[in-house]
Amino acid sequence: xxxxxxxxxxxxxxxxxxxxxxxxxxxxxxxxxxxxxxxxxxxxxxxxxxxxxxxxxxxxxxxxxxxxxxxxxxxxxxxxxxxxxxxxxxxxxxxxxxxxxxxxxxxxxxxxxxxxxxxxxxxxxxxxxxxxxxxxxxxxxxxxxxxxxxxxxxxxxxxxxxxxxxxxxxxxxxxxxxxxxxxxxxxxxxxxxxxxxxxxxxxxxxxxxxxxxxxxxxxxxxxxxxxxxxxxxxxxxxxxxxxxxxxxxxxxxxxxxxxxxxxxxxxxxxxxxxxxxxxxxxxxxxxxxxxxxxxxxxxxxxxxxxxxxxxxxxxxxxxxxxxxxxxxxxxxxxxxxxxxxxxxxxxxxxxxxxxxx
Amino acid sequence: xxxxxxxxxxxxxxxxxxxxxxxxxxxxxxxxxxxxxxxxxxxxxxxxxxxxxxxxxxxxxxxxxxxxxxxxxxxxxxxxxxxxxxxxxxxxxxxxxxxxxxxxxxxxxxxxxxxxxxxxxxxxxxxxxxxxxxxxxxxxxxxxxxxxxxxxxxxxxxxxxxxxxxxxxxxxxxxxxxxxxxxxxxxxxxxxxxxxxxxxxxxxxxxxxxxxxxxxxxxxxxxxxxxxxxxxxxxxxxxxxxxxxxxxxxxxxxxxxxxxxxxxxxxxx
Numbered sequence: 001x002x003x004x005x006x007x008x009x010x011x012x013x014x015x016x017x018x019x020x021x022x023x024x025x026x027x028x029x030x031x032x033x034x035x036x037x038x039x040x041x042x043x044x045x046x047x048x049x050x051x052x053x054x055x056x057x058x059x060x061x062x063x064x065x066x067x068x069x070x071x072x073x074x075x076x077x078x079x080x081x082x083x084x085x086x087x088x089x090x091x092x093x094x095x096x097x098x099x100x101x102x103x104x105x106x107x108x109x110x111x112x113x114x115x116x117x118x119x120x121x122x123x124x125x126x127x128x129x130x131x132x133x134x135x136x137x138x139x140x141x142x143x144x145x146x147x148x149x150x151x152x153x154x155x156x157x158x159x160x161x162x163x164x165x166x167x168x169x170x171x172x173x174x175x176x177x178x179x180x181x182x183x184x185x186x187x188x189x190x191x192x193x194x195x196x197x198x199x200x201x202x203x204x205x206x207x208x209x210x211x212x213x214x215x216x217x218x219x220x221x222x223x224x225x226x227x228x229x230x231x232x233x234x235x236x237x238x239x240x241x242x243x244x245x246x247x248x249x250x251x252x253x254x255x256x257x258x259x260x261x262x263x264x265x266x267x268x269x270x271x272x273x274x275x276x277x278x279x280x281x282x283x284x285x286x287x288x289x290x291x292x293x294x295x296x297x298x299x300x301x302x303x304x305x306x307x308x309x310x311x312x313x314x315x316x317x318x319x320x321x322x323x324x325x326x327x328x329x330x331x332x333x334x335x336x337x338x339x340x341x342x343x344x345x346x347x348x349x350x351x352x353x354x355x356x357x
Numbered sequence: 358x359x360x361x362x363x364x365x366x367x368x369x370x371x372x373x374x375x376x377x378x379x380x381x382x383x384x385x386x387x388x389x390x391x392x393x394x395x396x397x398x399x400x401x402x403x404x405x406x407x408x409x410x411x412x413x414x415x416x417x418x419x420x421x422x423x424x425x426x427x428x429x430x431x432x433x434x435x436x437x438x439x440x441x442x443x444x445x446x447x448x449x450x451x452x453x454x455x456x457x458x459x460x461x462x463x464x465x466x467x468x469x470x471x472x473x474x475x476x477x478x479x480x481x482x483x484x485x486x487x488x489x490x491x492x493x494x495x496x497x498x499x500x501x502x503x504x505x506x507x508x509x510x511x512x513x514x515x516x517x518x519x520x521x522x523x524x525x526x527x528x529x530x531x532x533x534x535x536x537x538x539x540x541x542x543x544x545x546x547x548x549x550x551x552x553x554x555x556x557x558x559x560x561x562x563x564x565x566x567x568x569x570x571x572x573x574x575x576x577x578x579x580x581x582x583x584x585x586x587x588x589x590x591x592x593x594x595x596x597x598x599x600x601x602x603x604x605x606x607x608x609x610x611x612x613x614x615x616x617x618x619x620x621x622x623x624x625x626x
Contacts, residue, residue: 114494147481154587198531
């Protein structure tokens with residue numbers, strides 16, 4: 001083990017980007033890597049692979065990267081497992097980091113699986129907490145297991161780098177320091193396009209439905225207790241008045257009341273809004289893991305003993321279908337007073353929120 | 358066309374009960390099912406074969422009981438089934454599991470070439486999504502994960518065009534065959550199995566291979582071949598509970614609005 005520890009040093013994060021736009025999980029990773037690096041007394045480096053992505057370097061450094069390794073070549077314009085894997089493994093084998101973190105996005109998980117298998121090392125998926133064992137100086141990677149029923153802490157003792165993907169939206173982004181400086185290491189790694197087996201023909205972007213849920217400050221979420229289409233209408237109406245978005249639990253998705261793309265939970269999305277309404281949601285553990293980062297939770301349920309009511313900031317015992325109309329009226333009244341006073345000349349481009357001139 | 362689908366038998370995680378003292382799963386409470394994503398992979402493979410001709414083979418790794426999920430795939434319309442089962446496979450993490458399954462696939466390829474390998478995007482017990490890329494890597498074929506639609510096959514050019522889910526949309530990718538595809542549930546709707554398949558499945562016994570049937574090295578298997586291990590298991594952290602608002606419906610609604618309106622005003626901007 002001592003030999004391993006001597007050869008491998010430093011924490012790397014994968015700076016994931018799509019057409020020059022950095023994924024926000026990459027900044028969350030830098031923040032988390034900083035904390036681990038402090039405990040190990042090592043540096044944090046970001047690995048940036050892409051095509052004309054130099055402009056991302058300052059952001060990575062301002063957010064806390066000490067070093068940025070960059071490979072910039074047209075062959076890396078779009079992410080492809082075969083090209084990114086080769087480039088990434090080349091860097092790892094040259095510089096030997098001890099820990100390697102990637103976002104648990106579709107791209108990050110795709111790449112991590114390929115890199116770990118190529119390097120024959122250990123990879124822990126979709127972590128929600130990271131720490132360092134101070135005695136052994138190894139990574140403690142914790143994640144929900146068995147559908148969120150338990151948490152497991154996983155270690156990789158004898159292989160390096162220790163790899164983990166980290167669930168987006170769980171770790172906090174650090175505060176950028178615009179005067180921070182760092183080292184930039186430019187590497188060349190070229191691959192003949194003709195030798196490759198995959199081609200990305202085009203990218204088709206959603207109308208940002210999912211992103212909206214992830215970024216939403218206010219989420220009005222319904223479960224089985226919203227019962228029917230009428231319940232959904234009420235849910236939508238409350239969301240509209242609050243300037244929030246509608247979502248649902250697996251129960252509501254299975255009853256086809258809410259689109260599965262708007263499912264919050266283990267198999268859906270993880271959200272961390274300021275305010276989360278759980279209406280008619282009993283709070284199965286799979287759902288709760290998806291909303292734990294919410295600042296304030298309001299639960300409305302007929303069952304005062306259900307898990308959701310136990311963890312909510314404010315809970316109300318009652319039938320969603322009778323309470324929702326009353327809430328809508330009350331919020332409409334109280335917020336319209338505010339709107340008249342304060343919303344003049346307010347402009348912002350957050351989708352789903354009305355712009356007031 | 359020969360399509361191989363990798364499937365896993367998993368506990369139904371929606372039904373699992375945990376022992377709060379030992380933090381272990383109460384196995385007696387858990388029913389086992391085919392990993393739901395794998396069911397969609399099998400469905401897709403059968404659908405493709407109906408259109409393009411060929412056959413579907415199934416491979417699974419697990420205890421002898423995992424034969425049940427292979428039979429389930431025969432019901433859906435698969436033709437052959439292989440079970441990799443041996444005590445020395447127990448305790449394998451994803452790196453070691455991909456090693457074992459890749460060995461099995463290589464052995465099948467000696468019998469007959471494979472054009473496509475399908476997997477579910479992840480298994481609901483581990484939720485790692487790592488075994489698919491691991492197998493592709495070991496076989497040296499392209500990996501196409503999170504696939505939500507297959508557009509076309511061009512068997513003359515030997516390529517497939519498909520839609521890969523990415524965060525906030527999808528990408529249209531063309532890949533040479535053979536390749537490995539992991540599927541999302543969106544790729545298809547599960548259909549009902551015809552009675553003839555059910556009868557076939559009832560009589561079906563998969564080919565079972567143990568370690569000695571495969572040309573592998575023991576040091577890559579099971580606990581020994583797994584770089585990761587579980588250090589500790591613990592119950593998920595519970596948020597501290599808050600305040601139960603009491604009163605008539607009108608009263609609690611008013612209480613809630615008063616508590617939240619200041620915040621909402623801030624968050625909207």
